[in-house]
Amino acid sequence: MSLASFSISQEDWTLHRRGQIDQQRHQEKVREAIRKNLADIVSEESIITADGDKIIKIPIRSLEEYRFRFNHNKQTHSGQGNGDSQVGDVLDADLEVGTGTGRKAGEEPGVDYYEAEVTIDELVELVFEDLGLPNLEPKKDPELSTEAVTFNDVRKKGLMNNVDKKRTILETIKRNALSGVPGLHPIKPEDLRYKTWNLTLNPQSSAVVLAMMDTSGSMGTYEKYLARSFYYWMVKFLRTKYHQVEIVFLAHDTQAREVTEEEFFSKGESGGTRCSSVYQLALEIIDERYDLNTHNIYAFHFSDGDNMFSDNQLCMELIGRLLEKCNLVGYGEIRLDNDSEFASYYDPFYSMPVVANPYTLKNSLSEIKNPRLLVETISSKNDIYPTLRAFFRENSASIAV
Amino acid sequence: MLNAELQQLEKEITRIRDKASEFGLDFFDMRFEICPAEVLYTFGAYGMPTRFSHWSFGKAYHRLKTQYDYNLSRIYELVINSDPCYAFLLDTNSLIQNKLVAAHVFAHNDFFKNNWRFRNTSRWMVESMASSAERIRRYEIQHGRQTVEAFLDAVMSISEHVDPFGRAKKQPVTEKETLLPVSPYEDLWSIGVKEPEKTATKVKKIPAEPERDLLLFIMEHARDLEDWQRDIISILRDEMLYFRPQMETKIMNEGWATYWHVRIMREIDLSDEEMLEFARMHAGVIHPSRLYINPYLLGLKIFEDIERRWDNPSEEERKKYGRPGGEGRQKIFEVRETETDVSFIRNYLTKELVEELDLYLYKKVGYQWKVVEKDWEKVRDGIAESLTNCGIPYIVVIDGDYNRSGELYLRHEYEGVELDSIHAHKTLEHLYTLWGRPVHLETVFDNRKYLLSYNGKNPFRIAI
Numbered sequence: 001m002s003l004a005s006f007s008i009s010q011e012d013w014t015l016h017r018r019g020q021i022d023q024q025r026h027q028e029k030v031r032e033a034i035r036k037n038l039a040d041i042v043s044e045e046s047i048i049t050a051d052g053d054k055i056i057k058i059p060i061r062s063l064e065e066y067r068f069r070f071n072h073n074k075q076t077h078s079g080q081g082n083g084d085s086q087v088g089d090v091l092d093a094d095l096e097v098g099t100g101t102g103r104k105a106g107e108e109p110g111v112d113y114y115e116a117e118v119t120i121d122e123l124v125e126l127v128f129e130d131l132g133l134p135n136l137e138p139k140k141d142p143e144l145s146t147e148a149v150t151f152n153d154v155r156k157k158g159l160m161n162n163v164d165k166k167r168t169i170l171e172t173i174k175r176n177a178l179s180g181v182p183g184l185h186p187i188k189p190e191d192l193r194y195k196t197w198n199l200t201l202n203p204q205s206s207a208v209v210l211a212m213m214d215t216s217g218s219m220g221t222y223e224k225y226l227a228r229s230f231y232y233w234m235v236k237f238l239r240t241k242y243h244q245v246e247i248v249f250l251a252h253d254t255q256a257r258e259v260t261e262e263e264f265f266s267k268g269e270s271g272g273t274r275c276s277s278v279y280q281l282a283l284e285i286i287d288e289r290y291d292l293n294t295h296n297i298y299a300f301h302f303s304d305g306d307n308m309f310s311d312n313q314l315c316m317e318l319i320g321r322l323l324e325k326c327n328l329v330g331y332g333e334i335r336l337d338n339d340s341e342f343a344s345y346y347d348p349f350y351s352m353p354v355v356a357n358p359y360t361l362k363n364s365l366s367e368i369k370n371p372r373l374l375v376e377t378i379s380s381k382n383d384i385y386p387t388l389r390a391f392f393r394e395n396s397a398s399i400a401v
Numbered sequence: 402m403l404n405a406e407l408q409q410l411e412k413e414i415t416r417i418r419d420k421a422s423e424f425g426l427d428f429f430d431m432r433f434e435i436c437p438a439e440v441l442y443t444f445g446a447y448g449m450p451t452r453f454s455h456w457s458f459g460k461a462y463h464r465l466k467t468q469y470d471y472n473l474s475r476i477y478e479l480v481i482n483s484d485p486c487y488a489f490l491l492d493t494n495s496l497i498q499n500k501l502v503a504a505h506v507f508a509h510n511d512f513f514k515n516n517w518r519f520r521n522t523s524r525w526m527v528e529s530m531a532s533s534a535e536r537i538r539r540y541e542i543q544h545g546r547q548t549v550e551a552f553l554d555a556v557m558s559i560s561e562h563v564d565p566f567g568r569a570k571k572q573p574v575t576e577k578e579t580l581l582p583v584s585p586y587e588d589l590w591s592i593g594v595k596e597p598e599k600t601a602t603k604v605k606k607i608p609a610e611p612e613r614d615l616l617l618f619i620m621e622h623a624r625d626l627e628d629w630q631r632d633i634i635s636i637l638r639d640e641m642l643y644f645r646p647q648m649e650t651k652i653m654n655e656g657w658a659t660y661w662h663v664r665i666m667r668e669i670d671l672s673d674e675e676m677l678e679f680a681r682m683h684a685g686v687i688h689p690s691r692l693y694i695n696p697y698l699l700g701l702k703i704f705e706d707i708e709r710r711w712d713n714p715s716e717e718e719r720k721k722y723g724r725p726g727g728e729g730r731q732k733i734f735e736v737r738e739t740e741t742d743v744s745f746i747r748n749y750l751t752k753e754l755v756e757e758l759d760l761y762l763y764k765k766v767g768y769q770w771k772v773v774e775k776d777w778e779k780v781r782d783g784i785a786e787s788l789t790n791c792g793i794p795y796i797v798v799i800d801g802d803y804n805r806s807g808e809l810y811l812r813h814e815y816e817g818v819e820l821d822s823i824h825a826h827k828t829l830e831h832l833y834t835l836w837g838r839p840v841h842l843e844t845v846f847d848n849r850k851y852l853l854s855y856n857g858k859n860p861f862r863i864a865i
Contacts, residue, residue: 003422006431008411010402010492013436019443019466022459029456065457066827067558068794068842071819073765076773078784080689080698081759089772091691091763 026063030116031126033063038127042388043229043381056123058116121240127385128237131392133207133245135327135372136296151195158194167193207296208246209238210285212278214303215269216253223334227302228265229384230332234300235261237392248285252278258285275307275361279318286325297326300391302378305333305360312364323370330374330391333362402435402492409496413669414503420665421507425734428510429524430485433503435492442466444479444489448644451531453636454538455553477682478502482513482647484524497675501662501682508661512654515738518646526643533636540629551834552630553637558831560637561793562615565645611797611812616641618798624807625837634835648791649741656700657737659686663701689758694784702758703749704733746785752777760784786816794820796842809836813844820844822853822862829855 034041041058079091118126154164169184171191176182211234213227238245249264250256253271256278282299290297299322307315322329365375376387402410414433421428444450446462468474477498481487488506490499513519523529541549612618616638620631647654666679687698708729710718718724740748754760755777762774762783774780795814803810809832813820825842832840832855839856843865850865 003418004428004430006414006418006433008407008414008433008435010407010435013440016440016443018454019439019446019459019462022454022456023463024459025456026459026463063460064824064827065460065557066824066831067561068796068813068828069821069824070792070794071821074819076762076764076783076787077692078694078760078762078780078787079691080694081691081761081772083759085759085761085772085775087761087772087775091770091772 029063034058034116034118034123034126039382039385041123042127042233042385043226055117055119058118058123063116120236124233124236124240127233127388128241128392131237131389132241133238133296133298133327134391134393136207137327149197149199151197153196153198154193155196156190156193158196162195164193164195206244206246206294207242207298208248208290209234210248210250210282210297210299211235211264212250212252212256212282212299212301213264214253214273214275214278214301215251215267216273216304216306217270218273218306219304219334221268222336223304224268226334226378226381226384227332229381230302230378230387231300232265233384233388234392237388250278250281250285252281256281273303273307274311275301275303276311276314276318279315279322283318283321283325292325298328298330299326300330300332302332302334303361305335305362307361312361315361316364316368319365319368319373323368323372326372328372328374328391330376331362331365332376332378332387332391333360334378335360335362336379406496407435410499413496413500416669417500417503417665418507420668421504421511421661424661424664425730426507426511426661427514428486428507429483429514431507431510432485432487433506434487434489436489437492438469439466441476441479441489441491442469445476448640449481449526449530450487450489451527451534452640453530453534453553455557456550457557478506480506480509480513481527482519482522482524482643483527484514486510486513487527495678497671497678498682500669500675501666501679504662504665505658507665508658509654511661512650512657512737516646516650516653516741517739518649518741522643522646523639526640530640533640536632537636540633544629549633552633555831555834556616556634556637558828559615559619559835560641561791562613562796563617563638563641563645564612564614565642565649567614567617607801608798611799613795613797614638615796615798615811618801619832619835622801623836626835630835645791646741649743649788652694652696652700652703652742652788653737653740653745654700655696656702656704659683659697659701660704660733694760699750699758700745702754703745704736706751706754707736707749708733742788743785746781746788750781750784755780794818799843803841804839807838809838809840811840811842813842815845819846822846825853826855826860826862829853829860833857 037058044056081089151162154167168187168191171193172184172187173182175188175191176185211231213224213231215224219227235247238247247261249259249261251259251264251267251269252273252275253269254274254277258281259267278301286292286297319329319331362375362377365373374391376383376390378384378387418431440450442465443462445465447458452458465474465476469476477491477494479489481489486506486509488502488510490502494502537549537553607622608618616634620626620634620638626634663683671679687695687701689695689698710729711724711732712727712729714722714724714726719726736745736749760780761772762780763770763772765771766773774783795816797812797814798809799812800808800810802808811832825844829840829842839854842853844851844853851862852865853860853862855861
């Protein structure tokens with residue numbers, strides 16, 4: 001019998017990067033998917049309550065490799081005990097069982113979706129990639145600044161992309177001149193010069209944001225949750241993107257008061273609603289503390305709009321005065337749909353018929369025609385993200401001169 | 402690896418090869434390649450070193466590599482069914498690890514060469530996958546990466562649905578050919594039978610019989626596909642037909658390789674230290690799990706059990722089956738040639754083995770996963786069933802002109818286990834991309850028949 005032959009070889013695999021390259025493509029797709037799902041992700045309750053550096057897991061359906069497969073939870077599987085297993089034994093282990101399908105049997109975990117791990121801060125970056133404070137105007141004594149990159153140094157070592165061609169050629173000429181053979185002969189490695197950069201703070205202007213929230217009894221837990229979600233992201237956004245921006249927190253029912261950030265995000269109130277009270281307070285605070293010549297002022301207010309009818313007229317007047325002082329006034333009205341996901345998800349008894357009330361604050365405000373006033377309706381979790389985008393679209397409204 | 406180490410390894414592998422041949426293993430020529438972990442894990446994720454590029458392989462690679470980096474799992478080797486047979490060894494393997502792997506790999510090679518399911522697999526798949534990958538790369542340049550990727554996503558979603566015993570590649574049958582008598586005497590059969598009325602208007606049903614090869618059907622009948630798209634379908638189909646026998650014989654193949662690495666290693670001289678390391682590795686390979694069947698362990702145990710029973714048959718077996726005894730070796734060689742996992746389990750997983758290995762079936766009861774079956778026959782049948790069609794739902798094409806408007810009607814051949822409905826709907830969306838017209842899938846949820854449909858805009862589901 002002739003023996004089969006064999007050989008052993010060892011090649012240089014250093015350039016073999018297919019796995020890494022496709023892995024990169026996969027990661028790109030993860031980011032794409034996160035971006036597509038932001039509206040969902042932004043309103044996740046677990047995110048709102050988490051710290052910035054905490055890693056959260058985001059389920060991403062679009063990265064699943066879909067195929068016809070059995071419902072894992074309704075299938076019977078087989079396993080092996082230690083020798084004394086009985087019918088009725090509970091397998092407590094984590095059940096990421098191989099489904100036995102796929103090219104390599106038994107290697108596909110039975111997870112339902114791909115989970116991307118990101119930190120809240122990374123997510124914040126994605127959420128606010130192209131957002132900014134609208135209508136920002138340069139003011140005196142700017143406190144507000146953004147980071148900028150400036151190339152302002154030249155060094156002998158650096159990244160190939162940053163080669164400073166002009167200086168490199170000058171070096172070559174210099175070297176050749178010194179050696180007695182002037183001219184632009186081959187460029188030697190020691191001639192290379194690289195540009196390098198510094199991060200500089202780019203002062204823009206100072207800004208203050210007045211965050212106003214209706215905490216009256218008519219604002220249910222879920223309405224408050226929606227308003228707080230918005231403000232959570234707003235605060236994150238402002239603190240990520242701008243080095244210094246002041247945020248003033250105002251809560252109101254029939255009366256308004258300034259509260260701490262912690263109180264703003266945690267306390268529930270009760271009582272009736274008089275929105276004019278908070279506008280009044282906002283105007284007082286602006287007059288007392290902020291010079292219009294040095295500050296960009298933004299005012300946001302969230303309410304369910306069930307204002308005392310008699311108060312609406314006053315509200316309109318006060319909003320008019322706010323508009324004179326502010327770069328932007330945003331009003332978000334939370335009107336839950338009858339069939340909003342909350343109705344069925346949080347509380348089956350919640351879904352009392354919401355009679356379309358023509359007298360909500362929103363209706364009154366919509367009579368004001370001013371590009372610096374933005375009015376949005378929020379009827380479910382999914383509206384938070386679009387509202388954020390609407391309020392923080394850079395230069396959204398042209399500034400009326 | 403240093404030259405001296407390579408020479409040492411070559412010497413050892415020669416001994417292993419000779420021992421394997423002595424035992425009667427019969428294999429193709431062997432090419433061992435030594436490579437770093439990144440490369441080995443790439444091959445593991447792609448299924449083949451030369452395969453085309455796709456993000457899902459990157460995802461698999463990432464998972465394998467992470468598990469390796471965190472010391473959770475380790476691939477020591479990878480073997481490729483080809484002639485010559487390729488085996489990739491990890492460059493960080495110790496000599497003893499490489500010895501075990503080599504012994505294991507020679508047995509895989511023998512299995513590829515001799516098991517009946519591999520008779521018709523292409524032994525040049527390394528080369529043909531390389532050329533397919535090259536073509537796909539060209540399509541990416543011509544049609545854009547995103548376009549090709551989206552199309553690959555769609556084809557891959559149904560790439561498992563081939564007919565492993567179907568036609569290699571069907572030429573479209575013309576009307577004339579089907580009417581042609583098979584032999585000159587064929588017309589004798591129709592003597593006395595009334596000539597069927599020529600109904601020219603009658604529309605021929607496509608397919609005539611339920612068609613299992615979904616990929617082939619789409620490749621041949623989808624109306625709006627371009628040539629490059631049909632080519633990609635055919636590439637993925639060929640690859641699946643190549644991988645399929647490996648999926649069907651996982652337990653046998655791993656069991657066989659494990660059986661032989663033990664025997665070969667016992668016969669070659671090992672130092673005490675090596676012996677210990679070998680025992681440790683072997684124990685890792687055959688470690689049982691509460692949540693799945695370890696194919697290395699189960700396959701090994703069944704082969705050993707067969708050998709024992711044919712070597713020393715019981716009184717009953719001697720009489721009833723006329724088994725003389727002493728035929729163990731011969732019998733396992735026969736089994737490795739003639740079975741696949743399903744028949745291997747059905748024919749050779751005995752009551753004693755089920756009990757000895759403490760095998761059971763479990764499922765979700767309420768919120769808990771519980772052991773639900775210990776009866777050996779039910780356990781055996783349960784395992785065999787889960788391996789049927791490689792654990793892939795059986796889907797057939799019923800009609801390629803449903804509603805008389807060219808829609809695609811598929812049927813899930815329901816056998817008691819429901820489909821994952823989210824996956825089903827999403828896969829229909831992919832199918833729509835390929836078929837270009839509305840697609841429907843008949844299946845069963847909660848003992849009721851449903852038709853899942855996708856029309857390009859909305860998925861919907863109706864009871865039928």
